[in-house]
Amino acid sequence: MARLPILMYHTICNHSSNSKGLTLSYDKLEAQFKYLVAQGYTSLHFRDIEKFKHTNDFPEKPIIITFDDVYVNQYEFAYPLLKKYNLKACFYAPFSFLGGTDLWNNGTEKLMSVSQLKDLDPSVIELGLHSFAHRPYSSLSLESIQEDFKKCHDFVSKHKLNISNVLAYPYGNFPRKEPQKTQFFEELVKQNIAYGLRIGNRLNKLPLKNNYELNRLDIKGEDSLFKFKMKLKFGKLSLF
Numbered sequence: 001m002a003r004l005p006i007l008m009y010h011t012i013c014n015h016s017s018n019s020k021g022l023t024l025s026y027d028k029l030e031a032q033f034k035y036l037v038a039q040g041y042t043s044l045h046f047r048d049i050e051k052f053k054h055t056n057d058f059p060e061k062p063i064i065i066t067f068d069d070v071y072v073n074q075y076e077f078a079y080p081l082l083k084k085y086n087l088k089a090c091f092y093a094p095f096s097f098l099g100g101t102d103l104w105n106n107g108t109e110k111l112m113s114v115s116q117l118k119d120l121d122p123s124v125i126e127l128g129l130h131s132f133a134h135r136p137y138s139s140l141s142l143e144s145i146q147e148d149f150k151k152c153h154d155f156v157s158k159h160k161l162n163i164s165n166v167l168a169y170p171y172g173n174f175p176r177k178e179p180q181k182t183q184f185f186e187e188l189v190k191q192n193i194a195y196g197l198r199i200g201n202r203l204n205k206l207p208l209k210n211n212y213e214l215n216r217l218d219i220k221g222e223d224s225l226f227k228f229k230m231k232l233k234f235g236k237l238s239l240f
């Protein structure tokens, strides 16, 4: 059965000794990209998926590469590598922090500015939503979630950003309990969101079914290339 792996990356650093947790080194990222190209994967944007929806005409080995939080280090390290290997990726921006630091975390990493986001070639990078304030949706009232969406839409129109209707949930978090879960998904429909990304560490079956619970593979800084290959093939594996 056909599968769609969605890779999830965060910080990219230039020293392999710092490759740990959410931070992955440049050389490991390059080795992974090289592997994807050698194995014949076709990287897609979510906009491409819309085209395949009715024909189910996916390429043989589709993959979606995603980066959360639009760090400057992604601009410096990941973006040139993507261009070098002719790969597409999707970047998810928490708008209130653009040009500043990741204050929801420890505030040490810089985020891209609006002009840096606009500088990204849209044939390489598809931009998507990552909420305005980077708060976990399960901790917010429906009213606060609606306010956050409004701030996103205002920001996008004010800065004339080209944003796809794809939302990466901050921390991969969304309401799991009813009735909040159904209310949240109904709100995503109202907000014209086509795809919602959780973590889950599983491969997605094609054709895609539950578009608001798409799974991403969490690629860790300490992962060996072998472990990367295993994740890509099998998703979550307790053995590794």
Ligand SMILES: [Zn+2]
Pocket: 068, 069, 130, 134, 170, 171
């Ligand atoms: Zn994030």
